[in-house]
Amino acid sequence: MSAxxxxxxxxxxxxxxxxxWATLGGIALTIVLSFAAGLGMLxxxxxxxxxxxxxxxxxxxxxxxxxxxxxxFALPLLVGFQLVxxxxxxxxxxxxxxxxxxxxxxxxxxxxxxxxxxxxxxLNLSAANRMVRVILPQAVVEMIPPFNNLFIQLLKSSALxxxxxxxxxxxxxxxxxxxxxxxxxxxxTVVLVFYLLLAIVxxxxxxxxxxxxxxxxxxxxxxxxxxxxxxxxxDSAGGL
Amino acid sequence: xxxDWSWHAVAExxxxxxxxxxxxxxxxxxxxxxxxxxxxxxxxxxxxRIPVLSQLTFLFIExxxxxxxxxxxxxxxxxxxxxxxxLLSAFLSGVIVIGVHYACYTSEVYRAGIEAVPKGQWEAATxxxxxxGRVWTSVILPQAVPRVLPAxxxxxIAMFKETPLLLGIGVLEMLNRAKEYGAETFRVLEAYxxxxxxxxxxxxxxxxxxxxxxxxxxxx
Numbered sequence: 001m002s003a004x005x006x007x008x009x010x011x012x013x014x015x016x017x018x019x020x021w022a023t024l025g026g027i028a029l030t031i032v033l034s035f036a037a038g039l040g041m042l043x044x045x046x047x048x049x050x051x052x053x054x055x056x057x058x059x060x061x062x063x064x065x066x067x068x069x070x071x072x073f074a075l076p077l078l079v080g081f082q083l084v085x086x087x088x089x090x091x092x093x094x095x096x097x098x099x100x101x102x103x104x105x106x107x108x109x110x111x112x113x114x115x116x117x118x119x120x121x122x123l124n125l126s127a128a129n130r131m132v133r134v135i136l137p138q139a140v141v142e143m144i145p146p147f148n149n150l151f152i153q154l155l156k157s158s159a160l161x162x163x164x165x166x167x168x169x170x171x172x173x174x175x176x177x178x179x180x181x182x183x184x185x186x187x188x189t190v191v192l193v194f195y196l197l198l199a200i201v202x203x204x205x206x207x208x209x210x211x212x213x214x215x216x217x218x219x220x221x222x223x224x225x226x227x228x229x230x231x232x233x234x235d236s237a238g239g240l
Numbered sequence: 241x242x243x244d245w246s247w248h249a250v251a252e253x254x255x256x257x258x259x260x261x262x263x264x265x266x267x268x269x270x271x272x273x274x275x276x277x278x279x280x281x282x283x284x285x286x287x288x289r290i291p292v293l294s295q296l297t298f299l300f301i302e303x304x305x306x307x308x309x310x311x312x313x314x315x316x317x318x319x320x321x322x323x324x325x326x327l328l329s330a331f332l333s334g335v336i337v338i339g340v341h342y343a344c345y346t347s348e349v350y351r352a353g354i355e356a357v358p359k360g361q362w363e364a365a366t367x368x369x370x371x372x373g374r375v376w377t378s379v380i381l382p383q384a385v386p387r388v389l390p391a392x393x394x395x396x397i398a399m400f401k402e403t404p405l406l407l408g409i410g411v412l413e414m415l416n417r418a419k420e421y422g423a424e425t426f427r428v429l430e431a432y433x434x435x436x437x438x439x440x441x442x443x444x445x446x447x448x449x450x451x452x453x454x455x456x457x458x459x460x
Contacts, residue, residue, distance in 0.1 A: 061440040061447075065404035066415055070436060073422070074429040078243060152306060159308035160405060170311055177314075181322055188315035192307045199306035 004183050011176060012190050015169035022089050022158045022168060023198070027151050029094025030101050034147075037098060038105025039131075052102065059099035064157055068092045072164045085166035089158065097154045104146045108139040141213040148206035152199045159195075169194060249427035253418065253434055260417030261438055267335055267413065268400040274339025275399070276392060279346030284376065286347065287354060301344040310405050313337045317409045334406040342399050346392060353388035354380060390457060393450035397443050404435075414438060 033055075040052030059067065071092050076082040083091065112135050120130040159170040173191045180187055285297045304312070317333040320326050328336075357380050365375040404415035412420075418435040422428035 057444075058440065061443045062436045063401040063404050063415070063439045065402075065407075066432065066436050066439055069415065069419070070432045074432040077429045156306075156308040159310040162310065163408070170308065170314070173311070174314065177318060184319050184322055185315075188311060188319065191311055192303070192315070195307040195311065196303060 004180060005186065008176065008180065008183065008187050008190050011172055012169055012187075012194060015167060015172035016194060018086060018161075018166055018168040019155075019158050019194075019198070022086060022093060022161055022166065023151075023155045025086075025090035026093030026097065026154050026158065029090060030097040030150070030154060031147075033094060033098025034101025034105045037102030038109065041102060041106045042109060056099045056102045059096050064092065064096045065160055065163070067096055068160055068163060071095075085161065085164045088164060089161040089166050092160075093154050093157055096157070097150055100153075101147065101150055104143050104150065105139070108142040108146075109135060111142055112138050137213075138217060141210065141217060141219075144206055144210040144213060148203055151202050151206070155195065155198055155202060244429075246427060246430060249425060249430040250434055252425075253421045253427065253431045256417050256421050257414050257431070257434055257438060260412060260414035261442075263331070263411065264400070264403045264413040267331065267338065267403045267406065267411070268396065270335045271338035271342065271399050271403075272392075272396045274335065275342035275346050275395065278340060278343035280350050280381075282343055282347035283350035283354060287351060301347060304341055304344040309338065309341050309402060310408060312341060313406065313409060330406065330409040330411045333409065334403070334411050338399055338402060338406075342395055345395055346388075349388045349391040349395070350384065352391075353384040356387060357383045387457060390450050390454040393446070393453055397446050397450070400443060400446070401439060 037052045037056050040048050041056070043049050043052070068089070072083065072085070072088045082088075116134055116138065117130065120134040125133065158168060161168050162171040162174060165171060169191050173187050176187050177184065282297055282301060286294050286301075288294065313334060316337045317328070317330060320328055320333070361379055361383065362375070365379045370379070403411075403413050406413055407416040407419065410416075415432075415435050418431035422431040
């Protein structure tokens with residue numbers, strides 16, 4: 001083990017809070033935008049459907065790095081002020097992943113059986129009550145596994161904040177690079193291990209939420225799976 | 241508020257970005273090909289249940305999928321350069337890292353496709369006493385691969401949208417060209433907006449093609 005191991009870990013740890021805040025902030029914004037866009041795409045009003053669809057297509061169709069550059073470097077020319085790096089990062093992470101999340105919400109709401117809608121109408125529930133008390137509690141459980149994948153994508157994307165100098169872990173590793181040449185493998189390994197641990201934390205939390213949600217619906221919670229095997233969601237990563 | 245937008249700058253940046261776009265597309269195509277081949281290799285290794293090797297492949301896939309592509313790019317490029325003396329261009333390093341990263345995703349796609357091949361096909365191939373290699377190449381894969389083409393297409397679009405992060409190691413792809421132009425002329429707004437439009441148009445066309453492929457997969 002290199003003599004610099006302690007130094008490397010303590011330096012990378014300095015960037016950990018920024019990575020965590022960017023991820024948490026991004027996740028919070030993603031959840032809000034996902035529901036707004038997802039429910040918006042199912043709205044009865046054509047204008048709302050159109051605006052939601054426009055947002056989703058724009059942010060899924062352009063590259064996240066381009067969005068980051070646009071909001072951090074180009075937007076200030078339009079509005080006259082520049083966002084603080086961390087805040088700009090949260091905005092981009094949220095806007096980008098919210099667009100992917102919108103499709104998750106839309107799909108999950110549509111997957112709730114029709115009879116549930118009809119039953120809620122028969123019980124004379126208002127449109128809002130139908131959504132909040134009948135449809136969403138069932139849909140949310142379906143959303144959790146794809147959101148797990150999405151949040152891990154978001155965590156990984158937080159590394160892009162190195163381009164706007166937000167001071168997160170990847171940037172610290174870039175600062176260490178010129179001075180710690182011989183220990184470069186160690187520097188990057190430490191960073192990757194931290195990301196891996198954060199990804200595992202996200203998965204563990206989401207699994208727990210899924211179990212709680214399934215239990216509240218009276219479903220049998222799925223058996224415990226290995227933390228690492230997440231299964232795949234081909235459309236969570238690509239395509240319009 | 242008046243928006244200072246210059247169409248002249250757009251016209252000026254256009255050919256520059258087009259040059260960058262060629263590089264972006266080259267990286268996308270090469271990385272995609274690598275991910276198609278390597279992903280299949282990973283999937284077959286994992287499913288063949290070769291002791292140790294299968295488990296190692298599984299761990300590798302999960303570790304790569306859970307960590308940022310950008311850090312992997314930095315690690316591969318700088319470590320190779322400073323510790324082994326192998327000089328690999330930033331372009332080629334980018335292709336390799338994006339290709340390997342996405343192979344970990346495509347291997348899951350292949351796995352799902354292979355698992356969707358009915359069990360009877362395996363049994364029939366065994367009954368015919370086909371050698372193990374022949375079972376894969378003549379029976380299972382010809383049935384599995386067409387089904388996974390749309391998913392591979394979606395990942396190719398994802399790879400296309402990841403290429404701009406290679407500006408971190410100095411690859412002169414489209415966003416880097418836009419950045420260059422912005423630095424020279426201070427026309428940042430036009431340059432980045434144009435880059436965004438290019439990405440939007442191409443990924444839109446590509447996704448329409450993937451959707452078409454999707455509707456045809458049943459007949460393949």
